Each structure stands twice: as C-alpha cells, then as structure tokens.
Amino acid sequence: MREHSDIIIVGGGPVGATLALALADSPWQVQVLEARADLSRAAYRRTLALSYGSRLILERLGIWSGLQDVTPIKDIHVSQRGTLGVSRIRANEEGLPALGYVVDYAELDSVLHEALRATAVEVSAGSRVTAIAHNTGYARIELEQAGVKRQLTTRLAVVADGGGNGAERVTREYGQHALLASVTTELPNQGCAYERFTADGPVALLPQGDGFALVWTATPERVAELLAMPDDEFLQALYAHFGDRVGRFLTVAGRSSFPLILRYAKKLVTAHQVMIGNAAQTLHPVAGQGFNLGLRDAWELAEMVRDCGRETLGSLDMLKRYQASRRVDTSASIFFTDLLVRLFSNAHPVLQHGRSLGLMALQLLPPAKHMVARRMIFGARG
Ligand SMILES: Cc1cc2nc3c(=O)[nH]c(=O)nc-3n(C[C@H](O)[C@H](O)[C@H](O)COP(=O)(O)OP(=O)(O)OC[C@H]3O[C@@H](n4cnc5c(N)ncnc54)[C@H](O)[C@@H]3O)c2cc1C
Helix, strand or coil, X not given: CCCEEEEEXXXXXXXXHHHHHHCCCCCCCEEEECCCCCCXXXXXXXXXXXEHHHHHHHHHCCCHHHXXXXXXXXXXXXXXXXCCCEEXXXXXHHCCCCCEEEEEHHXXXXXXXXXXXXXXXXXXXXXXXXXXXXXXXXXEEEEEECCEEEEEEEEEEEECCCCCCCCCEEEEEEEEEEEEEEEEECCCCCCEEEEEEECCEXXXXXXXXXXXXXXXXXXXXXXXXXXXXXXXXXHHHHHHHHCCCCCCEEEEEEEEEEEEEEEEECCCEECCEEXXXXXXXXXXXXXXXXXXXXXXXXHHHHHHHHCXXXXXXXXXXXXXXXXXXXXXXXXXXXXXXXXXXXXXXXXXXXXXXXXXXXXXXXXXXXXXXXXXXXXXXXXXXX
C-alpha cells in the first residue's frame, strides 16, 4: 500500500470504482481503499435502474459490453391507483434504443473491479477508513486493515463510501419503507417498466430477465406484514394493490426491505476532500435517479481532475468549482424526486384529481413528456 497517492478514493462501490476507472489513464497516482476484504462479494444485493445516459458513461469506460445481465427498458408506464390518467414514455419516441437498463449491482461491481485490475490503479481491499483530517497541502487518511491501524496522505480524498459519515447533512424521513423482491407474472414484461402511484407510496415494476424487480413502498408496519406473509398471500396482496396490467403474479423471491430517506450533505467539499455518489446524496428510489446522479458525479469530477495542474489538485478553489458544476443537476434531481413522493403519496381528493389530469396532460403534450424523459435519462443538463 502506497503511503502517499495523488488521489485516494474511499469506497470502491460502483461510483468510486467508476471514478477510479475514469482516472486510470490520467497522470495521477490513484488508490482505492475498500472496506470489503473480498472484492468478489459485492457490498449489496440490489437491482439498479441505469439511465441511457449512464450507459454512455459505462461505454466510454469500455465496460458496458462486459455486462451480461442487462434488461432494456423500452417503455415506462406511469399511472395512479384509482384514477384514469396514464402516461407512457417510449424509447422509440425519444429516438433511443432504450430509456434505460436494469442491471445487477453485484455484476456491475464485479465488472468494474475486473477492469480496474488491468490498470495501474491500486485497489486495497479490507481497508476501512476511520477518519480523514486536513493538513496544509494534503489530507491525512486513517484506516484499519486486518486489525492494523495505518495513515496515508493524499492531495485529494474522494469519499465514495455510500454514507459520508461525519459530514453535516440534511435528512428527511419519508415514514415509508421499500420492499424489494423479484417476481414473475402471467404476462411477459415486454421491456416495460411500471411506476404506479398509490396513497401509500409508489410501486415500481422494473423488467428484469423474464420477470420484474419489484419496489413496493408502504408504511413500515405494512412492509413488515408483507415480509411475513406466505408467498401465495403476498402475491395476492400485490395483485390487489397493483392491478392486472401484467396479469397474475406467479412467483416471488428474495423479499427484503429498507427505510426511505432523503439525505444530502450541506457541503460537498472541504480542502483536499470531496464527497460523491451516495455519500453526497441518498435519494428516494421512486424515479431510479440516485445511482445515475452518482455516476455523473464521478464522471464530472474525473473530467475536472484529469486536466488540472499539480498545484490545483485538491485545492479548495478546484473543489468549489466542482461543487458549483454539480449544483444544478443535484438540486434538480433532489427536487424532482422529492416532489414526486410528496405530490403522489397521499389520498387527498383534490390532489388525486389534479394528478390524474396531470398524467393525462403529459400523455397529450409530447413536448412536456419529452422534457420529463430527457430529464430522467440525462439529468438536468439533458
Ligand atoms: C435498496 C436500494 C435500492 C436501490 N435501487 C436503485 C435503483 O433502482 N436505481 C438507482 O439508480 N439507484 C438505486 N439505489 C441507489 C444506489 O444503490 C446507490 O445510488 C449506489 O449504490 C451508490 O453507489 P456508491 O458507490 O456511491 O455507494 P455504495 O454502493 O454504497 O458503495 C460504497 C462502497 O464503499 C465501501 N465502504 C463503506 N464504508 C467504507 C469505509 N469506511 N472505508 C472504505 N470503504 C467503505 C462499501 O463497502 C461499498 O463498497 C438503491 C439504493 C438502495 C438502498
């Protein structure tokens, strides 16, 4: 393990590993510190909805073709339970082969690390960072590796640990939990993703392989009940809640849950330190924006760092420029996601009617629909 590196990335999850790969051909010595001892085991079992814009980033890094388990999303069907309004966003109307893709977190993680092994980037597994302090001209990183404490220094510490512990942050609890599972259905998925808003919160079905990845939002009590149900009872409850757009639900596997929050750092940067990905912001999964935003963080930081001089690397000026460059995309993603949750997760009759009209209007006004689609696919700069 090098005592000093130009750039140290704390956390080798998909966002940290993407940044490392994007910097692999830069003039900088890059080191990744990853808490997991075994890099072949991903930190989470999770399904990710990648936007088409994220595919372009992964293609430029040369890893897109290495992913096997990829299901294209050709259409997105948005509806509200109990009303008529429906909006349908179609890839062919946007002139794209797909609006996005459903991929497996573990596979993406493993393909990124495989690609990193062929570069000069040093990845230190089993290295848990415990503190980062600032000195004039560099950051000092404290870590534990196999029970041994160590200290490293760097011009730029990039925190991509998924949590960004220690930073001052804004947190909003939605009072909802998300239940995740894989389901199969009577009708084939045909590459269609469903987003259905209900008074309890949104339910999403993302096409994955022959079935769907389910994200069912509800109160913590209801999610606990749903987790405890026998399979057949759960499948009936899902059918009653979601309706029959995909026919009956046939099988369910891998039920798990997590609490939904919006959390973001008040300040992304201090001298010689910056936060990206989930460490910078954790979003409600309603529109599948979180990971895509994190990838754009990594990409933009790499672009800025690649071309800067040695004296500029890690300086507060440089990092403030990075922070300013991310402000519009980040704020817009937080606002868009939060608005969707607040606007749609209640049974107020006036709002319900308004939402139904809104979905119909979106369907009838192609320019408005196109704008929403571009926003979801490419971020605020789409
Ligand atoms: C259940 C769930 C479902 C989601 N579904 C979607 C979705 O459908 N679409 C979407 O776009 N986004 C989704 N997200 C969000 C998405 O998972 C995150 O945006 C993504 O994982 C962020 O990647 P990351 O690399 O920033 O962080 P993480 O994936 O959390 O990776 C962080 C890495 O840092 C390492 N680490 C942690 N602490 C330390 C430390 N102290 N020292 C060293 N290393 C450390 C961890 O081992 C891990 O490898 C979901 C999130 C959750 C919780």
